[in-house]
Amino acid sequence: MNNFSVLIGGKAGDGINQAGLLLARLFSQLGYRIYTYFDYPSLIRGGHNFSIIRASQNKVATHEEKIDFLLALNKETVNLHKNRLKTPSYIICDSDTAQAEGLGINLTKMIKEENAASVMRNSPLLRAFSKSAGIRWGVLEKVLRNSISRDIDLNLKLALKGYNKAKELLKIESLEQTLLPALSGNEIIALGLIKAGLKAYIAYPMTPSSGILHFLAKIADEFDLKVIHPENEIAVILMALGFSYAGEKAAVGTSGGGFDLMNEGISLSGMAELPIVIIIAQRPGPSTGVPTYTAQADLHSVLNAGHGEFVRFVVSPGDAEEAYFCSQVALKISWKFQIPSIILADKALSEGIYSFDIDSIEELKEEPVLWNRKAPYRRYLDTETGISPLTFLSDKEAIIKVNSYAHDEFGITTEKHSKIKKLQDKYIRKEKNLAKDLEKYETVKVYGNKSASLALLCWGSNKGVCVELAESLGLKVIQPVVLSPFPVRQFCEALNGVKRIVSVENNATAQLVRLINQYGFRVDEKILKYDGRPFSLDELEAEFEKAIK
Amino acid sequence: MNSKQLTTYAENTWCPGCGNFAVLNAIKAVFNSLQEEDILLENIVLVSGIGCHAKIVDYINLNSFYSIHGRVTPVAEGIKTANSKLKVIGFAGDGDAYGEGLEHLIFADKRNIDITMIIHNNRVYGLTTGQYTPTSPLGFKGRSTPTGTKEFPLNPLGLMLESGATFIARGSSHGLELLKRIFKEAIMHKGFSLVDVLQVCVTFFNMYEYYNKHVYELKEHDSQKCDEALKKIREWDYNSDAPIAVGTFYKREKPAFEDKFLKHGAETIDKESKIKQILEKTI
Numbered sequence: 001m002n003n004f005s006v007l008i009g010g011k012a013g014d015g016i017n018q019a020g021l022l023l024a025r026l027f028s029q030l031g032y033r034i035y036t037y038f039d040y041p042s043l044i045r046g047g048h049n050f051s052i053i054r055a056s057q058n059k060v061a062t063h064e065e066k067i068d069f070l071l072a073l074n075k076e077t078v079n080l081h082k083n084r085l086k087t088p089s090y091i092i093c094d095s096d097t098a099q100a101e102g103l104g105i106n107l108t109k110m111i112k113e114e115n116a117a118s119v120m121r122n123s124p125l126l127r128a129f130s131k132s133a134g135i136r137w138g139v140l141e142k143v144l145r146n147s148i149s150r151d152i153d154l155n156l157k158l159a160l161k162g163y164n165k166a167k168e169l170l171k172i173e174s175l176e177q178t179l180l181p182a183l184s185g186n187e188i189i190a191l192g193l194i195k196a197g198l199k200a201y202i203a204y205p206m207t208p209s210s211g212i213l214h215f216l217a218k219i220a221d222e223f224d225l226k227v228i229h230p231e232n233e234i235a236v237i238l239m240a241l242g243f244s245y246a247g248e249k250a251a252v253g254t255s256g257g258g259f260d261l262m263n264e265g266i267s268l269s270g271m272a273e274l275p276i277v278i279i280i281a282q283r284p285g286p287s288t289g290v291p292t293y294t295a296q297a298d299l300h301s302v303l304n305a306g307h308g309e310f311v312r313f314v315v316s317p318g319d320a321e322e323a324y325f326c327s328q329v330a331l332k333i334s335w336k337f338q339i340p341s342i343i344l345a346d347k348a349l350s351e352g353i354y355s356f357d358i359d360s361i362e363e364l365k366e367e368p369v370l371w372n373r374k375a376p377y378r379r380y381l382d383t384e385t386g387i388s389p390l391t392f393l394s395d396k397e398a399i400i401k402v403n404s405y406a407h408d409e410f411g412i413t414t415e416k417h418s419k420i421k422k423l424q425d426k427y428i429r430k431e432k433n434l435a436k437d438l439e440k441y442e443t444v445k446v447y448g449n450k451s452a453s454l455a456l457l458c459w460g461s462n463k464g465v466c467v468e469l470a471e472s473l474g475l476k477v478i479q480p481v482v483l484s485p486f487p488v489r490q491f492c493e494a495l496n497g498v499k500r501i502v503s504v505e506n507n508a509t510a511q512l513v514r515l516i517n518q519y520g521f522r523v524d525e526k527i528l529k530y531d532g533r534p535f536s537l538d539e540l541e542a543e544f545e546k547a548i549k
Numbered sequence: 550m551n552s553k554q555l556t557t558y559a560e561n562t563w564c565p566g567c568g569n570f571a572v573l574n575a576i577k578a579v580f581n582s583l584q585e586e587d588i589l590l591e592n593i594v595l596v597s598g599i600g601c602h603a604k605i606v607d608y609i610n611l612n613s614f615y616s617i618h619g620r621v622t623p624v625a626e627g628i629k630t631a632n633s634k635l636k637v638i639g640f641a642g643d644g645d646a647y648g649e650g651l652e653h654l655i656f657a658d659k660r661n662i663d664i665t666m667i668i669h670n671n672r673v674y675g676l677t678t679g680q681y682t683p684t685s686p687l688g689f690k691g692r693s694t695p696t697g698t699k700e701f702p703l704n705p706l707g708l709m710l711e712s713g714a715t716f717i718a719r720g721s722s723h724g725l726e727l728l729k730r731i732f733k734e735a736i737m738h739k740g741f742s743l744v745d746v747l748q749v750c751v752t753f754f755n756m757y758e759y760y761n762k763h764v765y766e767l768k769e770h771d772s773q774k775c776d777e778a779l780k781k782i783r784e785w786d787y788n789s790d791a792p793i794a795v796g797t798f799y800k801r802e803k804p805a806f807e808d809k810f811l812k813h814g815a816e817t818i819d820k821e822s823k824i825k826q827i828l829e830k831t832i
Binding site: 029147219226231232234235239358393398401404 | 557596604607614625652656810811812821823825827829830832
């Protein structure tokens with residue numbers, strides 16, 4: 001059995017996310033590649049939460065509707081998900097709260113006996129599951145010790161109680177391959193930024209981006225990182241631009257609503273040519289929308305945010321390795337070209353847990369252009385590349401003036417027609433130069449059967465589900481990773497031999513299609529999902545069959 | 550560097566008689582004298598917002614960030630937190646700091662971040678040609694309130710005191726020597742400092758005569774005492790006729806925000822192996 005899924009469910013407050021993470025790490029310990037989807041409503045207690053942990057011998061980045069194992073902390077979980085089971089009896093539930101065919105364990109009673117918090121029901125449950133799946137105790141113990149910082153001894157004691165109750169249900173074999181860490185997309189983006197030289201992360205909490213803030217705040221001291229949570233998103237981006245002016249690499253993170261507030265900051269970044277990285281983890285909008293679910297509906301918001309015309313870099317990673325690589329590229333490109341860089345993620349990527357192979361990622365070489373000290377310093381020196389060389393505060397040979405107004409080369413406000421035009425021409429030159437520079441990267445990725453005439457077109461987190469479907473059906477997948485400046489040449493090349501294109505997006509109006517239309521490209525069919533949930537593999541397959549009929 | 554070298558080639562476009570000239574002249578004199586305190590000019594950073602006041606950064610030949618309306622404070626905070634050796638001085642108008650960007654001002658105050666905010670408080674929007682501001686008196690007739698405002702002004706100094714300020718002062722554009730003293734004291738103060746300058750807009754709200762009649766300098770005032778400060782701050786509510794005190798109202802010591810970040814010396818951190826360690830814990 002080298003491809004299976006486990007669903008664990010309960011109420012909010014039952015620790016379902018943590019249990020999902022522990023299961024992901026348990027399977028990672030056995031050599032599996034995992035992907036974990038979290039489904040939870042926007043509330044603190046109650047409601048229904050579940051995680052689907054998918055494990056496979058090969059890399060996976062999507063979940064399946066069907067499951068092999070169901071772990072239920074309440075009755076609702078059994079009722080809602082038992083039909084997903086391939087074998088109906090592969091259920092372990094808390095017999096104090098639910099009844100099901102399969103194995104019942106009196107988890108609530110166990111917890112009460114030890115006077116432990118209800119969230120600790122997960123420990124005996126995971127232990128019972130491990131034994132039922134033939135997983136050695138030592139493996140689970142290691143995972144628990146690595147992941148639980150509070151009351152570990154009590155958790156281990158409770159876990160042992162689960163042992164006596166277990167019965168063998170199915171066998172999960174361990175695989176002979178390198179073990180890979182399991183992290184959320186948010187954490188991987190954060191690590192990529194650190195690797196690329198991040199010095200400050202500034203954010204106001206907003207689901208589903210807050211994981212970055214929490215993770216970086218936790219590890220800030222180890223990396224001399226300044227992590228700040230100010231009064232609102234306007235302060236967030238303006239503070240970050242202050243860092244940037246002072247020569248410190250800064251990033252901010254938010255979701256659509258917070259990004260709306262940041263718009264004046266992105267426009268300022270464009271005019272003053274101040275580098276900044278903005279991470280946007282999309283969720284369904286408009287407005288508050290559906291806070292804890294997923295969408296890809298902010299593409300055009302991001303491409304057009306901020307008034308006026310200026311250069312921006314927008315990249316949308318599709319999985320763990322791309323998240324790590326793209327976040328580095330975003331930071332480096334931002335500083336090389338002195339522009340805003342946007343990492344466009346979504347809830348599925350940000351909060352999904354992926355196996356992460358850091359060693360497969362190539363090293364980056366991109367550095368800012370620095371002042372050569374030959375002529376007196378001018379912050380906005382007009383150059384052929386459109387890039388004005390940088391120097392940083394405090395430099396006793398240079399006065400560094402940045403300006404939100406149209407300005408001359410020294411940075412003094414101007415309203416002169418010739419200087420205004422010159423400034424705009426400089427941005428346009430810079431954008432052309434950026435597009436040329438990006439040619440050395442794979443800005444449009446192609447997967448699956450590269451000679452197929454039928455192609456799936458996708459972006460962001462849909463990469464995982466599209467690639468897996470394409471590999472099983474012999475299709476081609478085209479995934480633009482860079483969305484601004486749009487990589488027209490590489491996109492054209494990716495279309496070689498393609499006769500029919502089916503686009504796959506998590507929005508109602510096919511936003512990527514609208515983007516490629518601007519460059520004269522067309523698609524034949526669209527598969528659009530906008531109910532807040534990401535595509536599962538089986539669901540996309542069914543939709544695809546319908547679409548190509 | 551002398552005052553002449555502190556001046557850029559930018560053409561000054563303030564109206565003749567504008568109160569901003571007093572702020573400009575006073576601050577330039579202070580910058581010259583700061584060198585005596587071993588403060589290097591390259592370590593000074595000016596931030597401004599949008600409005601007549603903001604042009605000041607175009608006129609001074611030092612590092613500057615000409616930012617956007619209402620956002621002087623967060624920009625200044627970012628710069629200071631990034632590099633605590635910098636002396637960061639924010640210039641903002643009353644519409645800018647007390648209107649559009651009030652929330653930022655309160656939070657900077659609450660954090661006690663070591664920046665100086667100089668508010669060019671002319672109690673009118675000048676550059677947008679005469680509308681009321683948060684400190685315009687009740688009934689002020691501006692272009693957006695032709696029959697007079699329907700709301701009372703706020704007392705920004707009272708608000709600052711309640712938000713945790715560690716340095717509060719007021720000056721006026723008729724009183725250059727006092728302005729210089731206050732500016733220098735504010736800049737040298739370790740922690741958040743705010744100087745409200747009653748700066749006169751000759752075109753849209755000429756208050757020279759009024760201020761000349763009402764302004765007096767604080768003498769024998771104990772600026773260490775919060776109660777005393779509050780009493781003096783409440784003496785004039787920016788609305789009714791009352792004596793208007795200028796000078797330093799309040800001053801106290803408190804740890805500054807930017808000093809609370811741990812510093813190991815980033816160069817000594819082996820990022821690669823630390824990232825690997827984090828990953829190992831997640832297998």
